[in-house]
Amino acid sequence: MKDELFKEPLSRATDFTFNRDVAAVFDDMVHRSIPFYGEVQNMIVDLVAHYYQDETLVYDLGCSTGVLIAKLAAALPGLKGIVGLDNSEPMIEKTRERLAGLPSKVPIDLVCEDLRDFEPKRASAVIMNYTLQFVRPLYREHVMRHIFEGLVPGGILILSEKVLEDSTDISRLFVDMYYQFKRRQGYSDMEISQKREQLENVLVPYKVSEQRELLQRCGFREVEIFFKWNNFASFVAIRSL
Numbered sequence: 001m002k003d004e005l006f007k008e009p010l011s012r013a014t015d016f017t018f019n020r021d022v023a024a025v026f027d028d029m030v031h032r033s034i035p036f037y038g039e040v041q042n043m044i045v046d047l048v049a050h051y052y053q054d055e056t057l058v059y060d061l062g063c064s065t066g067v068l069i070a071k072l073a074a075a076l077p078g079l080k081g082i083v084g085l086d087n088s089e090p091m092i093e094k095t096r097e098r099l100a101g102l103p104s105k106v107p108i109d110l111v112c113e114d115l116r117d118f119e120p121k122r123a124s125a126v127i128m129n130y131t132l133q134f135v136r137p138l139y140r141e142h143v144m145r146h147i148f149e150g151l152v153p154g155g156i157l158i159l160s161e162k163v164l165e166d167s168t169d170i171s172r173l174f175v176d177m178y179y180q181f182k183r184r185q186g187y188s189d190m191e192i193s194q195k196r197e198q199l200e201n202v203l204v205p206y207k208v209s210e211q212r213e214l215l216q217r218c219g220f221r222e223v224e225i226f227f228k229w230n231n232f233a234s235f236v237a238i239r240s241l
């Protein structure tokens with residue numbers, strides 16, 4: 001279903017939430033709103049294949065409609081298990097529907113819970129794609145410490161986020177270029193600005209440098225960027241052996 005949620009003028013100001021209306025159009029929204037969304041997922045499948053250790057689990061925190069879980073299960077049939085977590089019931093429901101139609105042999109556990117209350121266990125890969133940006137900054141360190149603790153030595157965290165730069169001028173330019181990208185994807189100025197207003201207080205991007213510092217404070221000694229497009233970045237961080 002096409003994302004037309006912001007096409008008409010909205011009658012009142014509300015914050016963006018992952019409700020039933022968003023879940024229904026999410027796949028179209030995300031493909032038209034996140035540059036190289038599918039290719040970043042393909043790169044993540046390759047990273048998981050490289051770092052996976054026998055008898056460990058792979059986690060997708062903020063799994064939305066389960067596209068990445070389906071790709072992982074199809075490409076890596078030897079995984080011991082995948083855990084998908086999302087605190088939006090309509091999103092988990094979408095994931096469940098998607099996975100029901102697949103012939104995968106990998107056991108998949110779906111959890112509808114807030115990330116802030118969750119502790120992964122025996123993980124060799126924890127993936128958080130565009131999810132930490134929705135967690136209130138106050139809680140981010142707590143969440144990342146639990147993830148570090150839940151990783152086995154040699155395990156990885158994969159983190160994709162909307163980001164800012166140290167240079168405010170360049171940050172602004174990257175955001176402008178992102179709106180150009182949205183126009184090319186068929187969104188009108190009205191759609192772009194109404195969504196921007198709804199996201200204002202709920203999607204809080206960190207600078208690349210802040211993101212790196214947060215990961216290092218939480219114990220990750222090796223942190224690298226494996227993908228970057230203007231104001232979007234994907235990091236891989238290793239819990240050293």
Ligand SMILES: Nc1ncnc2c1ncn2[C@@H]1O[C@H](C[S@+](CC[C@H]([NH3+])C(=O)[O-])CC(=O)[O-])[C@@H](O)[C@H]1O
Nearest residue numbers: 018062063064086087088091114115129130131134
């Ligand atoms: N505190 C929280 N606890 C659990 N889930 C949460 C929380 N906050 C937000 N979510 C969930 O995290 C997801 C973020 S969307 C991308 C997801 C996916 N990784 C994707 O790549 O398609 C963001 C985006 O598309 O920009 C949603 O499904 C929320 O319900």
Ligand SMILES: O=C(O)C(=O)Cc1ccccc1
Nearest residue numbers: 029030033034162195199203
């Ligand atoms: O649209 C935006 O501005 C984004 O940052 C991406 C996005 C995609 C899906 C839900 C929320 C935000």
